[in-house]
Amino acid sequence: NAGVTQTPKFRVLKTGQSMTLLCAQDMNHEYMYWYRQDPGMGLRLIHYSVGEGTTAKGEVPDGYNVSRLKKQNFLLGLESAAPSQTSVYFCASSPDRVWAKYNEQFFGPGTRLTVL
Amino acid sequence: GDSVTQMEGPVTLSEEAFLTINCTYTATGYPSLFWYVQYPGEGLQLLLKATKADDKGSNKGFEATYRKETTSFHLEKGSVQVSDSAVYFCALHSGGGADGLTFGKGTHLIIQP
Numbered sequence: 001n002a003g004v005t006q007t008p009k010f011r012v013l014k015t016g017q018s019m020t021l022l023c024a025q026d027m028n029h030e031y032m033y034w035y036r037q038d039p040g041m042g043l044r045l046i047h048y049s050v051g052e053g054t055t056a057k058g059e060v061p062d063g064y065n066v067s068r069l070k071k072q073n074f075l076l077g078l079e080s081a082a083p084s085q086t087s088v089y090f091c092a093s094s095p096d097r098v099w100a101k102y103n104e105q106f107f108g109p110g111t112r113l114t115v116l
Numbered sequence: 117g118d119s120v121t122q123m124e125g126p127v128t129l130s131e132e133a134f135l136t137i138n139c140t141y142t143a144t145g146y147p148s149l150f151w152y153v154q155y156p157g158e159g160l161q162l163l164l165k166a167t168k169a170d171d172k173g174s175n176k177g178f179e180a181t182y183r184k185e186t187t188s189f190h191l192e193k194g195s196v197q198v199s200d201s202a203v204y205f206c207a208l209h210s211g212g213g214a215d216g217l218t219f220g221k222g223t224h225l226i227i228q229p
Binding site: 004033035040041042043045048050056058059090092104105107109110 | 120160162205221
């Protein structure tokens, strides 16, 4: 099992450019999440999905869009990148709601995005 | 809303020292509590968790007890090793609203030989 993988690992964009980050998991998990990690801020939830074809907003959704067309993939899109979106982006998945006993979120290695 | 407060780092200790990283929380209802660890250049890994009051989570020599009366979930280890150097995140899930975790800002732990 590869677990949770993220593509690409690094990316540099210019302001106004667009891009898509891909997250893939091979554990047949229902739930998937996108977080951003900023210095001194911990991780903040951008969007999440509770199953194929569903998406929902998290704490900081503005400027991002997501899609979950296949159960194993969760895409994060930036339509017009801004310097404030410079961050490390983490994808995670879990088999069920994280508060259920024995459940946990499994994280990918992260994508480091710089917007100039 | 939900929030997690943990001690700011970096925390620098010598090998074999005793470790405590404080974590307190504010949440509605009865949250589940977690400690995640992030090693350099990697994603987060679950270290331990507790789902109800007085539960003790433990893993790799680390322990934390869910204290509802003090809304705390402090991480402890009796004897740290250089390999424990990492960033540690306290997190919670309250079961309402967004389904993701609410994280603290992270504590950078540095263990010197």
